[in-house]
Amino acid sequence: MVQNGTKRSTGARSRRGFLRTVGGVTVGALAATPATAQSGGGTTHTISMLTEGGSYYFDPIGLHVEPGDTVEWVNESGQHSATSYTSDNPRYDGDRRIPSGAESWNSGVFEESGATFSYTFEETGTYDYYCIPHRTLGMVGRIVCGSPGGPAAENEFPESDSPQGTMPSSETIVEEGSLEWPYVPTTDHGGPPLLFWGGVGALGATSAYLFTVYDRASGRYSTPDLPGNE
Known part of the structure:
Protein backbone atom coordinates (compact mmCIF):
# COMPACT_ATOMS: atom_id res chain seq x y z
CA MET A 1 0.00 0.00 0.00
CA VAL A 2 1.47 3.35 -1.08
CA GLN A 3 1.22 6.21 1.38
CA ASN A 4 1.66 9.88 0.56
CA GLY A 5 5.03 11.50 1.20
CA THR A 6 5.36 14.11 3.93
CA LYS A 7 7.90 16.77 4.91
CA ARG A 8 9.80 17.05 8.16
CA SER A 9 12.73 18.99 9.64
CA THR A 10 16.20 18.19 8.37
CA GLY A 11 17.61 17.63 11.85
CA ALA A 12 14.95 15.15 12.90
CA ARG A 13 17.06 12.21 11.75
CA SER A 14 20.80 11.72 11.53
CA ARG A 15 22.33 9.47 8.90
CA ARG A 16 23.40 6.08 10.09
CA GLY A 17 27.04 5.01 9.97
CA PHE A 18 28.48 2.88 7.22
CA LEU A 19 31.56 0.71 6.63
CA ARG A 20 34.87 2.47 7.13
CA THR A 21 38.32 1.45 5.93
CA VAL A 22 40.89 1.36 8.75
CA GLY A 23 44.52 0.39 8.21
CA GLY A 24 43.76 -1.19 4.82
CA VAL A 25 41.16 -3.60 6.23
CA THR A 26 37.45 -2.91 5.75
CA VAL A 27 35.44 -3.55 8.88
CA GLY A 28 31.73 -4.33 8.36
CA ALA A 29 29.01 -3.61 10.84
CA LEU A 30 25.43 -4.78 10.62
CA ALA A 31 23.11 -2.15 12.05
CA ALA A 32 19.47 -2.64 12.87
CA THR A 33 17.14 -0.29 11.03
CA PRO A 34 15.37 2.19 13.31
CA ALA A 35 11.84 0.81 13.71
CA THR A 36 8.70 1.81 15.56
CA ALA A 37 5.54 -0.16 16.24
CA GLN A 38 2.33 0.90 14.51
CA SER A 39 -1.13 0.91 16.04
CA GLY A 40 -2.23 -1.63 13.42
CA GLY A 41 0.35 -4.13 14.61
CA GLY A 42 2.97 -3.57 11.89
CA THR A 43 6.38 -1.98 12.26
CA THR A 44 7.78 1.10 10.51
CA HIS A 45 11.37 0.84 9.25
CA THR A 46 13.50 3.74 8.01
CA ILE A 47 15.75 3.87 4.95
CA SER A 48 17.91 6.94 4.33
CA MET A 49 18.55 8.42 0.87
CA LEU A 50 21.93 10.11 0.72
CA THR A 51 24.46 11.92 -1.44
CA GLU A 52 28.00 11.89 -0.06
CA GLY A 53 30.87 13.04 -2.24
CA GLY A 54 30.57 10.98 -5.42
CA SER A 55 28.32 8.34 -3.83
CA TYR A 56 24.54 8.08 -4.07
CA TYR A 57 22.93 5.37 -1.99
CA PHE A 58 20.14 3.94 0.14
CA ASP A 59 21.10 2.96 3.68
CA PRO A 60 20.45 0.19 4.54
CA ILE A 61 20.87 -1.29 1.07
CA GLY A 62 19.15 -4.52 2.15
CA LEU A 63 16.22 -4.81 4.58
CA HIS A 64 13.93 -7.60 5.78
CA VAL A 65 10.34 -6.76 6.76
CA GLU A 66 7.21 -8.72 7.58
CA PRO A 67 3.84 -8.47 5.79
CA GLY A 68 2.04 -5.42 7.16
CA ASP A 69 5.27 -3.53 7.91
CA THR A 70 5.86 -0.05 6.49
CA VAL A 71 9.11 1.39 5.11
CA GLU A 72 9.68 5.13 5.32
CA TRP A 73 12.33 6.57 3.00
CA VAL A 74 13.89 9.79 4.26
CA ASN A 75 15.75 12.14 1.94
CA GLU A 76 18.77 13.06 4.08
CA SER A 77 20.81 14.81 1.37
CA GLY A 78 20.75 15.36 -2.38
CA GLN A 79 17.83 14.80 -4.77
CA HIS A 80 16.45 11.27 -4.78
CA SER A 81 13.44 9.04 -5.25
CA ALA A 82 12.35 5.60 -4.07
CA THR A 83 10.88 3.89 -7.14
CA SER A 84 9.96 0.24 -7.73
CA TYR A 85 11.31 -1.70 -10.70
CA THR A 86 8.09 -1.78 -12.70
CA SER A 87 7.50 -0.76 -16.31
CA ASP A 88 5.00 1.97 -15.35
CA ASN A 89 7.69 3.98 -13.58
CA PRO A 90 10.00 6.64 -15.07
CA ARG A 91 13.34 5.72 -16.67
CA TYR A 92 12.72 1.97 -16.46
CA ASP A 93 11.16 -0.24 -19.09
CA GLY A 94 12.70 -3.59 -18.18
CA ASP A 95 11.39 -6.67 -16.40
CA ARG A 96 9.30 -6.30 -13.26
CA ARG A 97 11.35 -6.84 -10.09
CA ILE A 98 8.68 -6.93 -7.39
CA PRO A 99 6.16 -9.71 -6.64
CA SER A 100 3.36 -10.05 -9.21
CA GLY A 101 0.61 -9.21 -6.72
CA ALA A 102 2.36 -6.15 -5.24
CA GLU A 103 1.43 -2.57 -6.03
CA SER A 104 4.17 -0.52 -7.68
CA TRP A 105 5.32 2.72 -6.07
CA ASN A 106 7.12 5.93 -6.94
CA SER A 107 7.86 8.71 -4.47
CA GLY A 108 8.81 11.18 -7.18
CA VAL A 109 12.13 13.03 -6.93
CA PHE A 110 12.59 14.82 -3.61
CA GLU A 111 14.55 18.06 -3.79
CA GLU A 112 14.14 19.01 -0.13
CA SER A 113 16.14 17.47 2.69
CA GLY A 114 13.83 15.84 5.22
CA ALA A 115 11.13 14.79 2.74
CA THR A 116 9.67 11.33 3.37
CA PHE A 117 7.72 8.66 1.53
CA SER A 118 6.09 5.52 2.94
CA TYR A 119 5.00 2.19 1.49
CA THR A 120 3.33 -0.71 3.32
CA PHE A 121 4.45 -4.19 2.24
CA GLU A 122 1.70 -6.77 2.04
CA GLU A 123 2.79 -9.37 -0.55
CA THR A 124 5.65 -11.72 0.39
CA GLY A 125 8.69 -11.78 -1.85
CA THR A 126 11.70 -9.75 -2.98
CA HIS A 134 20.87 7.88 -9.97
CA ARG A 135 19.71 4.40 -11.03
CA THR A 136 22.50 3.93 -13.57
CA LEU A 137 24.99 5.25 -10.99
CA GLY A 138 24.19 2.33 -8.72
CA MET A 139 21.65 3.86 -6.33
CA VAL A 140 19.46 0.80 -5.87
CA GLY A 141 18.09 -1.18 -2.94
CA ARG A 142 16.42 -4.47 -2.03
CA ILE A 143 13.71 -5.35 0.47
CA VAL A 144 12.48 -8.85 1.30
CA CYS A 145 8.99 -9.12 2.73
CA GLY A 146 8.54 -12.34 4.68
CA SER A 147 10.46 -14.78 2.49
CA PRO A 148 12.31 -14.48 -0.86
CA GLY A 149 10.31 -14.89 -4.04
CA GLY A 150 9.25 -13.34 -7.32
CA PRO A 151 11.28 -12.18 -10.35
CA ALA A 152 13.87 -10.24 -8.31
CA ALA A 153 14.82 -13.39 -6.40
CA GLU A 154 14.86 -15.58 -9.52
CA ASN A 155 16.82 -13.35 -11.93
CA GLU A 156 20.15 -11.57 -11.86
CA PHE A 157 20.23 -7.87 -10.98
CA PRO A 158 20.29 -5.63 -14.12
CA GLU A 159 23.91 -5.25 -15.16
CA SER A 160 23.36 -1.63 -16.21
CA ASP A 161 22.31 -0.77 -12.65
CA SER A 162 25.17 -2.39 -10.75
CA PRO A 163 24.94 -1.17 -7.15
CA GLN A 164 27.73 0.77 -5.48
CA GLY A 165 29.24 -2.12 -3.56
CA THR A 166 27.43 -5.44 -3.84
CA MET A 167 23.73 -6.23 -3.74
CA PRO A 168 23.07 -8.74 -0.95
CA SER A 169 21.09 -11.85 -1.86
CA SER A 170 17.52 -12.25 -0.65
CA GLU A 171 18.59 -15.10 1.63
CA THR A 172 21.33 -12.98 3.24
CA ILE A 173 18.87 -10.16 3.87
CA VAL A 174 16.44 -12.53 5.60
CA GLU A 175 19.28 -13.96 7.70
CA GLU A 176 20.78 -10.63 8.76
CA GLY A 177 17.67 -8.45 8.86
CA SER A 178 19.38 -5.19 7.85
CA LEU A 179 22.56 -4.60 5.84
CA GLU A 180 24.30 -1.25 5.76
CA TRP A 181 25.67 0.42 2.64
CA PRO A 182 28.11 -0.43 1.18
CA TYR A 183 27.54 -4.16 1.51
CA VAL A 184 30.74 -6.23 1.30
CA PRO A 185 30.15 -9.99 1.63
CA THR A 186 32.43 -12.03 3.87
CA THR A 187 33.90 -15.42 3.01
CA ASP A 188 35.48 -18.31 4.90
CA HIS A 189 38.81 -16.72 4.02
CA GLY A 190 38.05 -13.56 6.01
CA GLY A 191 36.36 -11.52 3.28
CA PRO A 192 37.66 -9.59 0.26
CA PRO A 193 40.00 -7.24 2.21
CA LEU A 194 41.92 -10.09 3.87
CA LEU A 195 42.08 -12.01 0.60
CA PHE A 196 43.52 -8.89 -1.04
CA TRP A 197 46.23 -8.34 1.56
CA GLY A 198 47.00 -12.05 1.64
CA GLY A 199 47.49 -11.96 -2.12
CA VAL A 200 49.73 -8.91 -1.84
CA GLY A 201 51.86 -10.71 0.76
CA ALA A 202 52.21 -13.83 -1.38
CA LEU A 203 53.15 -11.77 -4.43
CA GLY A 204 55.73 -9.82 -2.43
CA ALA A 205 57.35 -13.00 -1.08
CA THR A 206 57.54 -14.53 -4.57
CA SER A 207 59.03 -11.36 -6.03
CA ALA A 208 61.66 -11.18 -3.28
CA TYR A 209 62.67 -14.81 -3.88
CA LEU A 210 63.03 -14.35 -7.65
CA PHE A 211 65.05 -11.17 -7.15
CA THR A 212 67.40 -13.02 -4.78
CA VAL A 213 67.93 -15.84 -7.29
CA TYR A 214 68.68 -13.34 -10.05
CA ASP A 215 70.97 -11.29 -7.84
CA ARG A 216 73.06 -14.32 -6.84
CA ALA A 217 73.24 -15.59 -10.42
CA SER A 218 74.71 -12.26 -11.50
CA GLY A 219 77.94 -13.10 -9.66
CA ARG A 220 77.73 -10.09 -7.46
CA TYR A 221 78.41 -12.17 -4.33
CA SER A 222 81.11 -14.46 -5.73
CA THR A 223 84.51 -14.60 -3.95
CA PRO A 224 87.04 -12.31 -5.67
CA ASP A 225 90.31 -13.78 -7.00
CA LEU A 226 92.70 -12.70 -4.25
CA PRO A 227 96.27 -13.88 -3.69
CA GLY A 228 96.27 -17.11 -1.73
CA ASN A 229 92.84 -18.20 -3.01
CA GLU A 230 94.31 -20.15 -5.90
Whole structure:
Protein backbone atom coordinates (compact mmCIF):
# COMPACT_ATOMS: atom_id res chain seq x y z
CA MET A 1 0.00 0.00 0.00
CA VAL A 2 1.47 3.35 -1.08
CA GLN A 3 1.22 6.21 1.38
CA ASN A 4 1.66 9.88 0.56
CA GLY A 5 5.03 11.50 1.20
CA THR A 6 5.36 14.11 3.93
CA LYS A 7 7.90 16.77 4.91
CA ARG A 8 9.80 17.05 8.16
CA SER A 9 12.73 18.99 9.64
CA THR A 10 16.20 18.19 8.37
CA GLY A 11 17.61 17.63 11.85
CA ALA A 12 14.95 15.15 12.90
CA ARG A 13 17.06 12.21 11.75
CA SER A 14 20.80 11.72 11.53
CA ARG A 15 22.33 9.47 8.90
CA ARG A 16 23.40 6.08 10.09
CA GLY A 17 27.04 5.01 9.97
CA PHE A 18 28.48 2.88 7.22
CA LEU A 19 31.56 0.71 6.63
CA ARG A 20 34.87 2.47 7.13
CA THR A 21 38.32 1.45 5.93
CA VAL A 22 40.89 1.36 8.75
CA GLY A 23 44.52 0.39 8.21
CA GLY A 24 43.76 -1.19 4.82
CA VAL A 25 41.16 -3.60 6.23
CA THR A 26 37.45 -2.91 5.75
CA VAL A 27 35.44 -3.55 8.88
CA GLY A 28 31.73 -4.33 8.36
CA ALA A 29 29.01 -3.61 10.84
CA LEU A 30 25.43 -4.78 10.62
CA ALA A 31 23.11 -2.15 12.05
CA ALA A 32 19.47 -2.64 12.87
CA THR A 33 17.14 -0.29 11.03
CA PRO A 34 15.37 2.19 13.31
CA ALA A 35 11.84 0.81 13.71
CA THR A 36 8.70 1.81 15.56
CA ALA A 37 5.54 -0.16 16.24
CA GLN A 38 2.33 0.90 14.51
CA SER A 39 -1.13 0.91 16.04
CA GLY A 40 -2.23 -1.63 13.42
CA GLY A 41 0.35 -4.13 14.61
CA GLY A 42 2.97 -3.57 11.89
CA THR A 43 6.38 -1.98 12.26
CA THR A 44 7.78 1.10 10.51
CA HIS A 45 11.37 0.84 9.25
CA THR A 46 13.50 3.74 8.01
CA ILE A 47 15.75 3.87 4.95
CA SER A 48 17.91 6.94 4.33
CA MET A 49 18.55 8.42 0.87
CA LEU A 50 21.93 10.11 0.72
CA THR A 51 24.46 11.92 -1.44
CA GLU A 52 28.00 11.89 -0.06
CA GLY A 53 30.87 13.04 -2.24
CA GLY A 54 30.57 10.98 -5.42
CA SER A 55 28.32 8.34 -3.83
CA TYR A 56 24.54 8.08 -4.07
CA TYR A 57 22.93 5.37 -1.99
CA PHE A 58 20.14 3.94 0.14
CA ASP A 59 21.10 2.96 3.68
CA PRO A 60 20.45 0.19 4.54
CA ILE A 61 20.87 -1.29 1.07
CA GLY A 62 19.15 -4.52 2.15
CA LEU A 63 16.22 -4.81 4.58
CA HIS A 64 13.93 -7.60 5.78
CA VAL A 65 10.34 -6.76 6.76
CA GLU A 66 7.21 -8.72 7.58
CA PRO A 67 3.84 -8.47 5.79
CA GLY A 68 2.04 -5.42 7.16
CA ASP A 69 5.27 -3.53 7.91
CA THR A 70 5.86 -0.05 6.49
CA VAL A 71 9.11 1.39 5.11
CA GLU A 72 9.68 5.13 5.32
CA TRP A 73 12.33 6.57 3.00
CA VAL A 74 13.89 9.79 4.26
CA ASN A 75 15.75 12.14 1.94
CA GLU A 76 18.77 13.06 4.08
CA SER A 77 20.81 14.81 1.37
CA GLY A 78 20.75 15.36 -2.38
CA GLN A 79 17.83 14.80 -4.77
CA HIS A 80 16.45 11.27 -4.78
CA SER A 81 13.44 9.04 -5.25
CA ALA A 82 12.35 5.60 -4.07
CA THR A 83 10.88 3.89 -7.14
CA SER A 84 9.96 0.24 -7.73
CA TYR A 85 11.31 -1.70 -10.70
CA THR A 86 8.09 -1.78 -12.70
CA SER A 87 7.50 -0.76 -16.31
CA ASP A 88 5.00 1.97 -15.35
CA ASN A 89 7.69 3.98 -13.58
CA PRO A 90 10.00 6.64 -15.07
CA ARG A 91 13.34 5.72 -16.67
CA TYR A 92 12.72 1.97 -16.46
CA ASP A 93 11.16 -0.24 -19.09
CA GLY A 94 12.70 -3.59 -18.18
CA ASP A 95 11.39 -6.67 -16.40
CA ARG A 96 9.30 -6.30 -13.26
CA ARG A 97 11.35 -6.84 -10.09
CA ILE A 98 8.68 -6.93 -7.39
CA PRO A 99 6.16 -9.71 -6.64
CA SER A 100 3.36 -10.05 -9.21
CA GLY A 101 0.61 -9.21 -6.72
CA ALA A 102 2.36 -6.15 -5.24
CA GLU A 103 1.43 -2.57 -6.03
CA SER A 104 4.17 -0.52 -7.68
CA TRP A 105 5.32 2.72 -6.07
CA ASN A 106 7.12 5.93 -6.94
CA SER A 107 7.86 8.71 -4.47
CA GLY A 108 8.81 11.18 -7.18
CA VAL A 109 12.13 13.03 -6.93
CA PHE A 110 12.59 14.82 -3.61
CA GLU A 111 14.55 18.06 -3.79
CA GLU A 112 14.14 19.01 -0.13
CA SER A 113 16.14 17.47 2.69
CA GLY A 114 13.83 15.84 5.22
CA ALA A 115 11.13 14.79 2.74
CA THR A 116 9.67 11.33 3.37
CA PHE A 117 7.72 8.66 1.53
CA SER A 118 6.09 5.52 2.94
CA TYR A 119 5.00 2.19 1.49
CA THR A 120 3.33 -0.71 3.32
CA PHE A 121 4.45 -4.19 2.24
CA GLU A 122 1.70 -6.77 2.04
CA GLU A 123 2.79 -9.37 -0.55
CA THR A 124 5.65 -11.72 0.39
CA GLY A 125 8.69 -11.78 -1.85
CA THR A 126 11.70 -9.75 -2.98
CA TYR A 127 11.36 -6.10 -3.99
CA ASP A 128 14.05 -4.18 -5.90
CA TYR A 129 13.83 -0.40 -6.22
CA TYR A 130 15.92 2.53 -7.46
CA CYS A 131 16.46 6.28 -7.45
CA ILE A 132 15.26 7.88 -10.70
CA PRO A 133 18.19 10.35 -11.15
CA HIS A 134 20.87 7.88 -9.97
CA ARG A 135 19.71 4.40 -11.03
CA THR A 136 22.50 3.93 -13.57
CA LEU A 137 24.99 5.25 -10.99
CA GLY A 138 24.19 2.33 -8.72
CA MET A 139 21.65 3.86 -6.33
CA VAL A 140 19.46 0.80 -5.87
CA GLY A 141 18.09 -1.18 -2.94
CA ARG A 142 16.42 -4.47 -2.03
CA ILE A 143 13.71 -5.35 0.47
CA VAL A 144 12.48 -8.85 1.30
CA CYS A 145 8.99 -9.12 2.73
CA GLY A 146 8.54 -12.34 4.68
CA SER A 147 10.46 -14.78 2.49
CA PRO A 148 12.31 -14.48 -0.86
CA GLY A 149 10.31 -14.89 -4.04
CA GLY A 150 9.25 -13.34 -7.32
CA PRO A 151 11.28 -12.18 -10.35
CA ALA A 152 13.87 -10.24 -8.31
CA ALA A 153 14.82 -13.39 -6.40
CA GLU A 154 14.86 -15.58 -9.52
CA ASN A 155 16.82 -13.35 -11.93
CA GLU A 156 20.15 -11.57 -11.86
CA PHE A 157 20.23 -7.87 -10.98
CA PRO A 158 20.29 -5.63 -14.12
CA GLU A 159 23.91 -5.25 -15.16
CA SER A 160 23.36 -1.63 -16.21
CA ASP A 161 22.31 -0.77 -12.65
CA SER A 162 25.17 -2.39 -10.75
CA PRO A 163 24.94 -1.17 -7.15
CA GLN A 164 27.73 0.77 -5.48
CA GLY A 165 29.24 -2.12 -3.56
CA THR A 166 27.43 -5.44 -3.84
CA MET A 167 23.73 -6.23 -3.74
CA PRO A 168 23.07 -8.74 -0.95
CA SER A 169 21.09 -11.85 -1.86
CA SER A 170 17.52 -12.25 -0.65
CA GLU A 171 18.59 -15.10 1.63
CA THR A 172 21.33 -12.98 3.24
CA ILE A 173 18.87 -10.16 3.87
CA VAL A 174 16.44 -12.53 5.60
CA GLU A 175 19.28 -13.96 7.70
CA GLU A 176 20.78 -10.63 8.76
CA GLY A 177 17.67 -8.45 8.86
CA SER A 178 19.38 -5.19 7.85
CA LEU A 179 22.56 -4.60 5.84
CA GLU A 180 24.30 -1.25 5.76
CA TRP A 181 25.67 0.42 2.64
CA PRO A 182 28.11 -0.43 1.18
CA TYR A 183 27.54 -4.16 1.51
CA VAL A 184 30.74 -6.23 1.30
CA PRO A 185 30.15 -9.99 1.63
CA THR A 186 32.43 -12.03 3.87
CA THR A 187 33.90 -15.42 3.01
CA ASP A 188 35.48 -18.31 4.90
CA HIS A 189 38.81 -16.72 4.02
CA GLY A 190 38.05 -13.56 6.01
CA GLY A 191 36.36 -11.52 3.28
CA PRO A 192 37.66 -9.59 0.26
CA PRO A 193 40.00 -7.24 2.21
CA LEU A 194 41.92 -10.09 3.87
CA LEU A 195 42.08 -12.01 0.60
CA PHE A 196 43.52 -8.89 -1.04
CA TRP A 197 46.23 -8.34 1.56
CA GLY A 198 47.00 -12.05 1.64
CA GLY A 199 47.49 -11.96 -2.12
CA VAL A 200 49.73 -8.91 -1.84
CA GLY A 201 51.86 -10.71 0.76
CA ALA A 202 52.21 -13.83 -1.38
CA LEU A 203 53.15 -11.77 -4.43
CA GLY A 204 55.73 -9.82 -2.43
CA ALA A 205 57.35 -13.00 -1.08
CA THR A 206 57.54 -14.53 -4.57
CA SER A 207 59.03 -11.36 -6.03
CA ALA A 208 61.66 -11.18 -3.28
CA TYR A 209 62.67 -14.81 -3.88
CA LEU A 210 63.03 -14.35 -7.65
CA PHE A 211 65.05 -11.17 -7.15
CA THR A 212 67.40 -13.02 -4.78
CA VAL A 213 67.93 -15.84 -7.29
CA TYR A 214 68.68 -13.34 -10.05
CA ASP A 215 70.97 -11.29 -7.84
CA ARG A 216 73.06 -14.32 -6.84
CA ALA A 217 73.24 -15.59 -10.42
CA SER A 218 74.71 -12.26 -11.50
CA GLY A 219 77.94 -13.10 -9.66
CA ARG A 220 77.73 -10.09 -7.46
CA TYR A 221 78.41 -12.17 -4.33
CA SER A 222 81.11 -14.46 -5.73
CA THR A 223 84.51 -14.60 -3.95
CA PRO A 224 87.04 -12.31 -5.67
CA ASP A 225 90.31 -13.78 -7.00
CA LEU A 226 92.70 -12.70 -4.25
CA PRO A 227 96.27 -13.88 -3.69
CA GLY A 228 96.27 -17.11 -1.73
CA ASN A 229 92.84 -18.20 -3.01
CA GLU A 230 94.31 -20.15 -5.90
